Amino acid sequence: MPTDDHTDNLLVLGIPNCDKIRKTKTWLEEHDRPFQFIDLKKAPLSREELLELSQKVGLDALINRRGTTWRKLELADKHLSEAEMLDVLLENQSMILRPVLVRGDSVMIGYDEEAFEGFTASDRPMGNE
Numbered sequence: 001m002p003t004d005d006h007t008d009n010l011l012v013l014g015i016p017n018c019d020k021i022r023k024t025k026t027w028l029e030e031h032d033r034p035f036q037f038i039d040l041k042k043a044p045l046s047r048e049e050l051l052e053l054s055q056k057v058g059l060d061a062l063i064n065r066r067g068t069t070w071r072k073l074e075l076a077d078k079h080l081s082e083a084e085m086l087d088v089l090l091e092n093q094s095m096i097l098r099p100v101l102v103r104g105d106s107v108m109i110g111y112d113e114e115a116f117e118g119f120t121a122s123d124r125p126m127g128n129e
Contacts, residue, residue, distance in 0.1 A: 008103070008104070009034075009035075009036055009103070010028070010033060010034065010035040010036070010101060010102070010103050010120055011035065011036050011037075011038055011101065011102040011103070012024060012025065012028070012035050012036070012037050012038065012099055012100070012101055013038045013040055013045070013096070013098075013099070013100040013101075013102065014037075014038075014039075014040060014096075014098040014099050014100065015039065015040055015041050015094055015098070016037075016039055016041075018098050018099075020098045020099055020111045021037075021098055021099055023111060024098075024099040024101075024111060024116070025037065027113055027116055028116070028120065031116075031117075031120070033116075033120040035101075035120075040093045040094070040096065041093075041094075044090075044093050045090070045093060047086075047090055050062075050086065050089060050090055050093075051086065053100065053102075053107060054086065056105070056106075056107045057107050057109055059082055059085060059086060059089070061097070061109055062089065062096050062097055062100075062109065063085070063089065063095060063096070063097060064095055064096065064097040064098070067094070067095060069092050069094050069095040070095055073088065073092065073095075075088065097109050097110060098110075098111075099111060101116075101119060101120070103119065103120070106119070
């Protein structure tokens with residue numbers, strides 16, 4: 001993941017005009033949780049980064065099947081292999097379910113304030129310890 005190599009940094013991946021991203025950023029700021037925002041429109045994930053995320057949480061968990069991009073691409077009736085779906089997601093990163101929070105080797109997907117509390121706690125192990 002794009003970072004400055006401090007494994008304790010919390011990364012928030014998404015697009016700035018997304019309501020869930022705005023709510024996530026607001027929650028993190030209100031709870032004094034420092035984070036680095038990665039704008040996927042300006043700095044899209046590389047194939048390797050996307051593959052790493054999919055290996056940690058599963059490719060299905062990353063895909064927003066309710067969003068306009070999914071519908072626009074008419075993917076519901078297509079039977080794509082995991083490799084083909086990874087290619088589609090790589091080219092259409094607005095289809096990634098948001099928010100994606102990354103801390104150390106741990107990844108959290110989706111807006112859930114209760115889960116944010118535990119995932120972002122400063123005394124929480126980061127999955128690589």
